[in-house]
Amino acid sequence: MDSSRRKFLKIAGISAVAGIGAPSALNMLMKSDVQASSAGGAHGAQPDAHGAQGGHGAAPAGKRYGMVIDAVKFHETPGLAQKCIDACHSYYNVPDFGNKKDEIKWLWQEPFMNAFPDESHYKKDDGLLSMKFMVLCNHCDNPPCVRACPTKATFKSAEGIVMMDFHRCIGCRFCMAACPYGARSFNWRDPRGTMDGVPFIKKVNPEFPTRMRGVVEKCSFCALRVTKGQMPLCVEATGDSKAMVFGDLNDPNSEVSQVLKARFTIQRKPSLGTMPSVFYII
Amino acid sequence: MYDAGKIIPGLIIFVGLMLFAIFNNAGSKVEAPKLEKPVGVKECVKPVKYMKESHMELLNVWRDEVIREGKREMIEVEGKLYEKSLQNGCMRCHTSKKKFCDVCHEFASVYPYCWDCHVAPQADMALQEAK
Numbered sequence: 001m002d003s004s005r006r007k008f009l010k011i012a013g014i015s016a017v018a019g020i021g022a023p024s025a026l027n028m029l030m031k032s033d034v035q036a037s038s039a040g041g042a043h044g045a046q047p048d049a050h051g052a053q054g055g056h057g058a059a060p061a062g063k064r065y066g067m068v069i070d071a072v073k074f075h076e077t078p079g080l081a082q083k084c085i086d087a088c089h090s091y092y093n094v095p096d097f098g099n100k101k102d103e104i105k106w107l108w109q110e111p112f113m114n115a116f117p118d119e120s121h122y123k124k125d126d127g128l129l130s131m132k133f134m135v136l137c138n139h140c141d142n143p144p145c146v147r148a149c150p151t152k153a154t155f156k157s158a159e160g161i162v163m164m165d166f167h168r169c170i171g172c173r174f175c176m177a178a179c180p181y182g183a184r185s186f187n188w189r190d191p192r193g194t195m196d197g198v199p200f201i202k203k204v205n206p207e208f209p210t211r212m213r214g215v216v217e218k219c220s221f222c223a224l225r226v227t228k229g230q231m232p233l234c235v236e237a238t239g240d241s242k243a244m245v246f247g248d249l250n251d252p253n254s255e256v257s258q259v260l261k262a263r264f265t266i267q268r269k270p271s272l273g274t275m276p277s278v279f280y281i282i
Numbered sequence: 283m284y285d286a287g288k289i290i291p292g293l294i295i296f297v298g299l300m301l302f303a304i305f306n307n308a309g310s311k312v313e314a315p316k317l318e319k320p321v322g323v324k325e326c327v328k329p330v331k332y333m334k335e336s337h338m339e340l341l342n343v344w345r346d347e348v349i350r351e352g353k354r355e356m357i358e359v360e361g362k363l364y365e366k367s368l369q370n371g372c373m374r375c376h377t378s379k380k381k382f383c384d385v386c387h388e389f390a391s392v393y394p395y396c397w398d399c400h401v402a403p404q405a406d407m408a409l410q411e412a413k
Contacts, residue, residue: 093401157352165349166399207370209399227354 064141064160065221066249066277067235068259073243075131080243081109084134087237088219093210095191095200104185106219107136107234118269128282134244137162137183137219138268138276148178160277161221171214180272184218187211249277315389318381325359338394341368368396373403
């Protein structure tokens with residue numbers, strides 16, 4: 001075989017191109033394969049990593065706790081909202097720093113414009129605009145705060161509850177920047193402190209710890225109560241009014257699933273893809 | 283050696299001063315800290331030796347199990363159920379932080395930060411208010 005320098009260079013060039021190009025071409029092929037199969041099996045159970053994150057169409061596996069809040073009932077029953085907030089904040093030793101800037105909130109109220117800025121259309125009815133909406137951590141299925149946390153102090157539990165491990169929180173507040181719902185509060189001051197002789201925590205509940213300065217806190221969906229089979233405190237405070245319904249969204253027979261099936265509900269900022277677990281009847 | 287007349291006596295004085303504390307306390311017995319033990323309960327969740335040496339590790343394990351893994355089942359010892367919790371477990375029997383935790387911790391000069399957040403039992407708060 002006669003081989004010239006020209007021929008050798010040609011072969012070397014072609015193999016170099018093939019060597020570089022083949023893996024990426026193979027990767028692309030593999031990816032499109034996966035996409036095709038996942039599109040086909042979107043309605044089947046997908047217990048893989050992506051399935052656990054909860055694609056929009058993916059059938060869910062395991063538990064995912066969620067809540068339906070009936071804003072109309074809260075509007076019709078004055079004082080009910082405050083009762084829920086008090087039940088929550090008193091149990092969890094949520095401090096009241098007495099000013100809006102340092103405010104710590106697990107469960108609070110917002111007007112429509114603040115709670116649902118996505119739902120903007122010209123000329124809303126007065127009823128809607130006069131209503132206040134109970135807002136809390138949405139315990140997103142795709143929680144941006146968890147991705148932002150550098151220490152894994154906040155994480156999603158097996159039951160779909162976005163939890164805080166206060167022991168690990170270093171107070172960097174990345175999670176607060178990441179949360180699109182403002183559901184997280186930072187302890188700028190020592191919650192055990194006092195102002196003019198009045199303690200920030202009116203009456204400390206000995207069953208739950210307080211926090212220290214420099215820690216972020218938020219609603220925990222009463223994870224400790226839920227595992228004991230109890231309802232979250234706010235839900236319990238609504239009593240029989242059914243203004244708040246709590247349960248497993250993945251269980252089609254749960255009360256919350258039944259309500260969601262029967263009623264029209266909206267979520268807060270669904271377009272962000274966080275997949276909130278709190279729904280509102282308006 | 284220059285200035286040996288100053289350095290050697292100086293060294294002797296220095297070493298003497300450093301060792302004074304040891305010689306002074308040699309032979310005298312140090313009282314072990316006396317803890318207030320819970321009344322009517324004999325067994326803790328783990329053997330006494332383990333609790334003395336490694337209670338802090340157990341607390342960390344409990345913390346991770348309860349918060350991270352959702353393993354919140356109770357621990358049964360001699361027919362009594364205990365919650366895996368500092369405030370709602372340990373301190374239910376050891377009703378005083380001052381007379382239990384603090385006694386040893388102060389003796390050993392360790393200052394754990396548990397109580398920055400966790401709430402000491404009511405008995406301690408009453409003690410504090412009485413002061």
